[in-house]
Every structure is written in structure tokens, then in C-alpha cells.
Amino acid sequence: MVALRIASALALAAAASARKMTVYNACPFTIWPAMYTPPDINSALPDHTTGWEAPAWSSVTFNVPDDWQSGRIWGRRNCDFSTNPGPNSCLTGGCNGGLVCDHYSGTGVPPATLAEWTMNGSGGLDNYDVSLVDGYNLPMRVSTNVGCPVAECPVDLGPNCPAANKGPFDSSGFPVGCKSDCQLASVPSNSPACCSGQWAGGPQDCPSSGAEPSYSYFKSNCPNAYGYAYDEPSGTALWTCPASKYAEYTVTFCP
Numbered sequence: 001m002v003a004l005r006i007a008s009a010l011a012l013a014a015a016a017s018a019r020k021m022t023v024y025n026a027c028p029f030t031i032w033p034a035m036y037t038p039p040d041i042n043s044a045l046p047d048h049t050t051g052w053e054a055p056a057w058s059s060v061t062f063n064v065p066d067d068w069q070s071g072r073i074w075g076r077r078n079c080d081f082s083t084n085p086g087p088n089s090c091l092t093g094g095c096n097g098g099l100v101c102d103h104y105s106g107t108g109v110p111p112a113t114l115a116e117w118t119m120n121g122s123g124g125l126d127n128y129d130v131s132l133v134d135g136y137n138l139p140m141r142v143s144t145n146v147g148c149p150v151a152e153c154p155v156d157l158g159p160n161c162p163a164a165n166k167g168p169f170d171s172s173g174f175p176v177g178c179k180s181d182c183q184l185a186s187v188p189s190n191s192p193a194c195c196s197g198q199w200a201g202g203p204q205d206c207p208s209s210g211a212e213p214s215y216s217y218f219k220s221n222c223p224n225a226y227g228y229a230y231d232e233p234s235g236t237a238l239w240t241c242p243a244s245k246y247a248e249y250t251v252t253f254c255p
């Protein structure tokens, strides 16, 4: 009886310190979602694998810590893990590790649309966004169950992507990605398209004009997503929700 009461108390404590997250694949094809939690700034981890197969119309629900920082979820396309599992096992979004992404280095290979969170950050706010900073590979939406704003890029940005940015392509020649201009930069560590090096100071040092043509293409089709690294001044890149609402988040691929 005592043991049972302790067990219920622990269950309550766990419920109060985590949020439910649902990842739904509304694409009419299989994708392989992935999740990364930078280990240096996170002590607690989601209670779900870092990589899984999601058939069309399938969903999974799991818990993420209430103070999850810089956590991200993305999708992988056209994967085959049977030979040489690793970042090149997928046409887009692949990670170190293969199906299950490496805990320390398992970020996605660009181009990849990202959903990103900082839970309960400064001001007691959850921050979240859908990012095209690392390019595009799947339409995505992040929504809440408490009426906070929707972050999204619901459009397939592959077919009309500017020619130099378009790709990679599947075996039928269909573009399953659209690269950001940062990806095309000759020196990514010092580039106005990546807001790196001498352009790293902030929006005043790195206007969106340095990331053309991808910025205009991304932002005109997906205004409620991050179009380049310092897109906050657009007012439609980074979204917030009071942490006190304990929002549960749903990520929808191909919304």
C-alpha cells in the first residue's frame, strides 16, 4: 500500500514536469521522423526514440521535459538503412546513427525543415518555430492544444524552388528538397546568407537580402516560418506560448 502510494506520487510528479508531444505523418508516404536534444544544455530527455519510421497517416505521442531546450524534430525522406546506415541513408534529413539518430551528433543533414522548441525560456514563455534556415524538405506545422499561434510551412517548396537551390531529386526526378542560400555559400563560416563570421552580430548586421533568393521564396510561400537565421524582426518567425499553459504540441508533416 505504501509502495503504491509512492508510485502514484511519482507518477503525478512526472506528469507535472513533462508535456505531451504528438508527431503525425499526414503525408501520403512513409517518412522517418527524427528528434535531437543538444546534450550540453539539456539534462532531461524526451521519453521516445531519436528516430523512427512513420507510415502514412500514423502518429506517436510521447513526453518531453517541461524545460526542453533547443529540442528539434524533423522528417527524413526516401531512407534505406539496410546498407551503410548513417547520414546518407536518406535522400534528405539523414543523421549520424542511421534509423536511430546519435544522441550527441545526430542532427539532420540539410536541406531539412525543422520544428524547434525552447520550453519555459526567458519570461516564462515556450518559444517554438518551423525553420527553413537549413532549407526545406517537407511541409510541417506546429500547433498547440491551448490556442497559441500556429507555426508552419504547409507548402511543398520543392517544385517551384529557384533552379540553383532545387533538390536533391528522387529517382523519378522529383525535387524532395529546396536548399537555403546558406547551403550554397562558398564559405559557410563567413557568409551573409548564413549570418556567420562578420555577419553574425544580429539582424542589423545580417539583413535578409544576404540570403536571396531563398529568403523571398521561403517567406512569400511560408510567411509563418523562419526564412533565414535572423528572421525574428519579421514578427512571423518565432512564436511563443506562456509556459504556465502547459501546452501540448502537435507536429504535423504535410498538414
Ligand SMILES: *[C@@H]1O[C@H](CO)[C@@H](O)[C@H](O)[C@H]1NC(C)=O
Binding pocket: 066, 120, 124, 243, 244, 245, 246
Ligand atoms: C518555469 O521555470 C521556472 C523557473 O525555473 C519555474 O519556477 C516554473 O515552475 C517553470 N514553469 C513551468 C510551467 O514549467
